[in-house]
Amino acid sequence: MRFLAGRLLDLVLVLFGVSVIVFLMIRLIPGDAVAIMLGANTEITPERIAELESRLGLDQPIVVQYFDWISGIFRGDLGTSIWTGRPVAQEIAANIWPTLQLTFLSVLVGAGLAIPIGCFMAEARGKTAEVLVRVGAIAGLTIPSFWLGIVSIFLVAKLMPGSAMLGYVPFGEDPLGNLQRMILPVFALSLPMLANLSRLVRSAMLDALGQDYIRTAKSKGAGRTRVVYVHALRNALIPFITSVGVATGYLLGGAIVIEQVFAIPGLGQLVLGAISERNYPLVQSAILVLTFAFVLVNFLVDILYAAIDPRVSQR
């Protein structure tokens, strides 16, 4: 219980810090931003600037501005988009699903395949097949995933002309079309994670297989499969779970880039469009929402970690 309370306090502090940084980001924009926001077509007069400043709340003391902004967020009000005048929350909600689906599927594939591949590498240590898989894993770490995406588009277009692989169809409308268009982006996005995690599973498994309890399990007659997948894997998974949490953050960022490659209308497109339009409230809120999501994922991973390994909560 004390462990949980401590974690919750950490969570609140980190979320507060994140919100302050995201808030300050927009305050640090060079002074003429308000004039830029007014746009090229309107005549820039001091009255118009003052009007926009008061509309954005920029004439208030900075602490007041922060509390206005953060209390708005708790009410679900992320501000209004400067250009369209639509609530930012609406624009984010309209674009978040492709990003979440892409990230979720990639975590599933990357983490799911890492376990058997890592176990294989640990078991077949030193054999030619294992060395090949290991070299592949190092390459997978340093291949830019967006390049992998581009090359895979090229190959599929050459080999299977006419296949639908770009864009996005909501799962509810066309489940098959949705999944078909997800294959290449998920492949490109999950490969670096797969490479990273399978290496981690390998060394954790090697570590676990060398422990005394494995020898005990073997000597009491447990079969090879049981020793590897029940006794060793359970303990090897502990560091693995933390890494999945951290890797999710990389994937959220990577998804923004991959969306550009595959023309998926997700948060990445929204944020990049907003940057080129200097639509700062939208950029700010999108970063805040994604970072909060990431922090919460890691919080849940920490709790899960403690549930699996009781030693953690007693430290």
Place this chain on the structure above:
Amino acid sequence: MMAALRRDKLLSFALIFVILQLLLAIFAPIVAGDPIEQVIMSRMQGPSLENPLGTDQLGRDVFARILFGYRTSLLTCGVAVVLALIVGGSLGMLAAFYRGWFDRIVMRIMDVLFAFPIILLAIGIIAVLGPNALSASIAIGVVYVPIFARLLRGPSLVICESEYVQGARAIGASDSRIVFTHLLPNLSSLILVQASLLLSAAILVEASLSFLGLGAQPPTPSLGQMLSEGRNFLLLNPWPAVFSGFAILFLSFGFNLLGDALRDTLDPRLRNSTD
């Protein structure tokens, strides 16, 4: 003995691989032609004697653009890693050195910075500073500050508690003397390894950012931007996209391998480890 030889082989291979690429970047103006000159008559050509890696959609030499892209990438990422090292490293060492409330506040701020997904924080910083190579450097640097701070704090704590530092304190050594003659030299191999690994990662981040149009702006060639332009002409002329991707891969791979090999060589405790 055989193991030692094999390890050093890996290190020399990594060094040669990295130095070769550095030399190509440094001597780009001599080795390659003009990366910006457009030859309209020879657009989207495959590799030839005149253009070893072909030409792009504007008739620019892909080989020259890649070498100059190396320069952009190495400069941007080099500045970023040095920035992260100076700021993050000092914060980590000072946190360990002074402990108490300073330590707690600094490490809390590092926790917060670490909570952001890397690319997202970088994009946010670039949104504020405006998209160009310097912003990309600063953004990547800021993102890596907490990594150096966390990395150096732990070992610094151990060193500050050690008898020789206590001894130095007892004979009246000043704070800065302890930091520069005891802390830094003992951390140098750790710093070297991490800098190389982070450089490898930074190259990928820089490529992503310039792919999104948030890095160095045209006409300055950058690898990510070449990839993004090449993508539009993929079916007509795949060469610029393919070669710029390989360039990013080789550069990042080289520093990753170097970091790994340096770690094995510099850290004797790892010599007999399982990995």
